Amino acid sequence: MATTPQNRRSARSPAPAALLQTAGARNKSNGASKTAPIAKPIKSGDKDAPLKEDIRLLGRLLGEVLRDQEGDAVFEVVETIRQTAVRFRRESDAKAGAELDQLLKKLTRDQTNSVVRAFSYFSHLANIAEDQHHNRRRRAHLLAGSAAQPSSVAYALSRLDDAGVSGANVRAFLQEALISPVLTAHPTEVQRKSILDAEREIARLLATRDQPLTPRELRSNTELLRARITTLWQTRMLRYTKLTVADEIENALSYYRITFLRELPALYDDVEAEIDAQFPSRARARSNAADLPAFLQMGSWIGGDRDGNPNVNADTMQHALKRQSTTIFDFYLEEIHALGAELSISTLMVDASPALLALADRSPDASDHRSDEPYRRALIGIYARLAATARSLGVVNILRQEVGAAAHYGAPEECIAELQILAESLQANHGAALVKPRLAVLKRTVEIFGFHLATLDMRQSSDIHERVLAELFANAQVEGAYASLAEDKKIALLLSELGKPRLLHSPYLHYSDETNSELTILRTAREIRRRYGARAIRNYIISHTETVSDLLEVLLLQKETGLLHIEGNQLSELELMVIPLFETIPDLRLAAEIMREWMSLPQVARLIAKQGKLQEVMLGYSDSNKDGGFLTSNWELYKAENQLVELFNRIGVKLRLFHGRGGTVGRGGGPSYQAILAQPPGTVNGQIRLTEQGEIIASKFSNPEIGRRNLELLVAATLEASLMPQSTDAKEQRKLAEFEHVMEDLSERAYQAYRNLVYETPGFTDYFFAATPIAEIAQLNIGSRPASRKASRRIEDLRAIPWGFSWGQCRLLFPGWYGFGSAVAGWLEQSDSSKEKTRRLSTLRAMFKEWPFFAALLSNMDMVLSKTDLAVASRYAGLVADRKLRNAIFGRIVGEHERTSSILAQITGTKERLSGNPLLARSIKNRFAYLDPLNHLQVELLKRHRAIAAANRPPEERVQRGIHLTINGVAAGLRNTG
Structure with missing residues (x-):
């Protein structure tokens, strides 16, 4: 609803006990309105009390902003809808459901968008409060000196120490380790x-409130919070243009500036300190820098992942590395400048080493004012060399001009040495x-990030490679029908060609755009490695x-583009590791056999030996789930x-x-610590x-402290999973074999x-497209990649990400639990007697208690079920026009949900969802x-939108915008199941 200035002026009165309200003040000096009502008293000793207060504060401020910006009428509509929805949820009140329908149908277009934004922003603000509470x-x-918590490095090292693993073994292990979170852009962001x-x-402002603040400081903080919430309200939540790969690159780089560039080096120091504390007899004399190598490094797919994304090419790869390089050089130059201010050390006061004096003498700085300050002169020289390096790599707009050329x-490594x-x-x-201090x-930062910031992976689908080579073979008159050859003949031809020094490609022949593009991309990868270093690009992943x-x-293809080197007729060095990606169920079942054949080839075995006898294999969670x-x-996945x-x-x-792994449980998501240990x-x-995919990147890394904690748990889990001694007890091995046999049957x-x-x-695809917002998600400007690999409605062609995202939106979260109930019920009912059924149930309970894999699986499913809501989902089912189809399919889903929930309760011994995680249960x-x-x-908006389409009328922009706003809000509210 449009509001007049007078409406807005009159809306400045305090918010009633209503939406997002609602907060009782922390104390009289918290800057809150004295007339704001106090909600339920918080129990003394309630550890979640500060969280509740933060949510109330943010909710009250959002309510004030809503009234101020949109007026009393919109505010009251929002509150009425909230109260009615609460009745519908808590009381299963059919009358409330009818009232809600009427309320929503009567909303004007402007009111609809305001209501959606209000509830969406509350979800966002609640997330901020929860992160701060963590x-x-x-x-x-x-501060209390509590015992180390699980998922911390201290806890992992303590367990290893108790198990007899020495500090020397831990250090030796980290010398060879590689832990790499890889940021990807997907259409759920x-x-x-x-x-x-x-x-x-x-x-940041919310965190500040935990510090002792004067009344004036607290009042100022509250005013700034309200101002920032006002900024949110007045900022467009959606993109009106399609997100480009360049946009995705910039989004990812923001997390480096916020979290990775400072928190990752700091984590290394923490790990060093924890090792020395846990193994004091092995503690080294602390020197200028710890000796741990860069075992934790960042990776990225953004700009290099071509699979299904026609917008990624050689130019996006170059752009990605240029922007990554710019980001890291901006950081280095700023830090060197700060160091120059700090290290004002004079040789009139203290000596300096001959090497340092020689480094200072090579500096372009010839100022007499700094003749006795060799550290500053040396840093001016390092700054000049870094600036020159940045320019050579295409960085522009260096803010501080260097003193002179270098x-x-x-x-x-040259910078590290200086x-x-x-x-x-x-x-x-x-x-x-x-x-x-700096x-x-x-130095550690340069060791971790180099001049490239993050390793950019390349990925393409196997069918593209086949088409390109088929064209190369045909044009070179080697083989006119490569794609139709039997597998053994393909292998023989490829091996024969790999042993020849000549190339298939000729600059004098014409090739398709696809072939030219693919070859250009590989040549660009070679140039990127030459310019930015070998760590800039080192992996080539083959989808399907x-x-x-x-x-x-x-x-x-690497041989054709200079990335595979040959000496004589022998393959000598491979620049990009060839990494298979096994995604579907049949592919996973063939993974080991394919790798056996691959590594048994003498030519390949030589290349793997040159890679340090290391081979990477990628496993796909999303597609195998779909x-x-x-x-x-x-x-x-476990068997593979x-x-x-x-x-x-x-x-x-x-x-x-x-x-x-994706963000949702249906795509392999869930807590990373438990997943690695399982x-x-x-x-x-x-x-x-x-x-790390889509919206999960923001959830994990937009807050520096949360980001550091998420990085730490990767290290902790890797230490535990790798170094904890495995039981060799024959009885336990037999029990594990029994568990695995049961899982095979299930x-x-x-x-x-x-x-x-x-x-x-029959009709399931029609049901899916009608009962979820999949079609509308495909239209949303939330990613540079199409939602489907082909222009079809076939579920086989649909990307796994929007598949899972759609089920989350309608609150069924179907990919995270469907089939479990039927499987277990069928297995139990196969029993010949009640005694056997009881024994089988006891086996499942033992699997839950003793087998980390099964425990993690049920824990993730428990979390998904806690966010599943059949009452809400039933309203989406009502979008299916065919009543018979709707009742048949939704009825089956409801039946499976009931079976799954019942079976899960029997195995875990509790009917309450998330009984082991009460904080998350309360949050939900x-x-x-x-x-x-x-x-x-x-x-309601989907009904309007589809009715307009059915009438062959042009789509209404405000209706579409409202749908997209709800998609944003629901994703924020569900977090890792959005």
């Missing part, structure tokens, strides 16, 4: 950078205290790997990992698994990469139940009263 509780534990920036400032660095000279001189001349951290020839094709369902996907470990151990090659023994072994039953509904039930319960209206509004 930080607060962690700090409280540290619904947040604009402008919104993220405003929310980060709100988080030669650029050939590699990061920083080491400064550190050693300080150490030797009474300046050790000056090393750690110099040692900067189904055969050995899929891998050999990428070897040959293909076979939650239970079968997890089980086939076990088979790969056995194979790699047998042939003496180290396995590095790359886990393509991996089969031997699968981590100090080598692990995993994707998986097959779950697979049949899932496939029968999704792929074998509290936010649903504000999330439900968004779902109800989304249903």
Whole structure:
């Protein structure tokens, strides 16, 4: 509803006990309105009391902003909708449901958008408050001297120490380890950078309130919070133009500036300190810098992942590296400048090492004023060399001009060596205290990030490689029908061609745009490695790997573009590791056999030996789930990992698994710590990469302290999973074998139940497209990648990400639980007697208590079920016009939900969802009263939108915008299941 200035002036009165309200003040000096009502008293000793107060404060301020911006009438509409939705939820009140329908239908277009934004922003603000509370509780534990918490490095080292693992073994392990979170852009990232920036400032202001503040400071803080919330309200939540790859790159880089550039080096220091504290007999004399290598490094797919994204090409790769390089050089230059201000040390006061004096003499700085300040002169020289290096790599707009010209660095190691000279001189001349605050951290930062910031992975689908090589073979008159050859003939041809020094490609022949593009991309990768260093690009991932020839094709393409080197007729060095991605259920079942054939090829074995006898394999969680369902996907991944470990151990090659986990449980999401510990023994072994996708990046890394904690848990889990001794007890091995046998049976039953509904039930696709906002998600400007691989409605062609995202929006979260209930019920009912049924149930309970894999699986499913809401989902089912189809399919889903919930309760011994995580349970319960209206509004808007389309009228922009706003709000409210 449009409001007049007078409306807005009159809306400045305090908000009633209403939406988002609502807060009782912390005390009289908290800057809140004295007339704001006090909500329920908080119990003394309630650890969540500060969280409740923060949510109330933010809610009250949002309510004030809403009234101020939109007027009393809109505010009252919002509150009436909230109260009615709460009645509908808590009391299953049919009358409330009818009232809600009427309320929503009567909303004007402007009112609808205002209501949606109000509830959406409350979800966002509640997330900020929860993150702050996690930080607060962690700090409280540290201040109280509490025992180390699980998922901390201190806890992991304590467990290792108790198990007899020495500090020397831990250090040796980290020398060879690689832990790499890989940021990816996917079409579930619904947040604009402008919104993220405003929310980060709100988080900072909220954290400040935990400090002792004077009444004036507290009042000022409250005013700033209200101002930032006003900024949110007046900022466009949605993109009106399609997100580009360049936009995705910038979004990702913001997390480096906020979190990674400072928190990652700081984490290394924490790990060093914890090792020394846990193993004091092994503690080293602390020197200028710790000796841990860069075992934790960042990766990225943004700008290099071409699979299904026609917008990624050679130019986006170059742009990605240029922007990454600019980001890291901006940071280095700023830090060097700050160091120059700090290290004002004079040789009139203290000596300096000959090496430092020589470094200072090479500086372009010839000022007499600094003739006795060699550290400053040396840093001016380092600054000049860094600036020259940045310019050579395409960085422009360097803010501070260097004093004079200097030669650029050939590699990061040269810069590290010069920083080491400064550190050693300080150490030797009474300046050790000056090393750690900034110099040692900067040196560590260069070791971690180099001149490239993050390793950019390349990914493309195997069918593209086949088409390109088919054209190359045909044009070179080597083989006119490569794609139709049998697999053994393909392998023979590829190996033969790999052994020849000549190239297939000719500059004098014409090739398709696709072939030219693919070859240009690989040549660009070679140039990027030359300019930015070998760590800039070092992996080539092959989607839909189904055969050995899929891998050999990428070897040959690298040979064609100078990335595979040959000496004589022998393959000598491979610049990009060829990494298969096994995604579907059939592919996972063939993974070990394909890798056995691949690594048994003599030519390949030589290349792997040159890679340090290391080979990476990527496993896809999303597509395997869409293909076979939650239970079968997890089980086939588990089996594939076990088979790969056995194979790699047998042939003496180290396995590095790359886990393509999504944000939702249906795509392999869930708590990372538990997920890593639940991996089969031997699968981590100090080598692990995993994707961080879509909205989960913001959830984990937009707050620096939360980000550091998430990075720490990756290190802690990798240490535990890799170094904790594995039991060799024969009895336990037999029990594990029994558990695995049961899982095999359950998986097959779950697979049949899932496939029968999704792929074998007539009309299921029509139901899915009608009962979820999948079509509208595909239109939303939330990613540079299309929602489907092909222009079809086939579920097989739909990307797994929007598949899971859609089920989350309608609150069924179907991919995270469907099939489990049928599988277990069928297995139990197969029993010949009640005694046998009781024994089988006891086996499942033992699996839950004793097997980390099964415990993590049920824990994730429990969380998904806690966010599933059949009452809300039923309103989406009402969008299906065919009543018979609607009742049949929704009825089956409801039945499976009831079976799954009942079985889960029998196994875990509790009917309460999230009984082991009461904080999350309370969080979900509290936010649903504000999330439900968004779902109800989304249903109403979908009806309007589809009615307009059915009448062949042009779409109404405000209706579309309202749908997209609800998608944003629901995703924010559900967090890791959005």
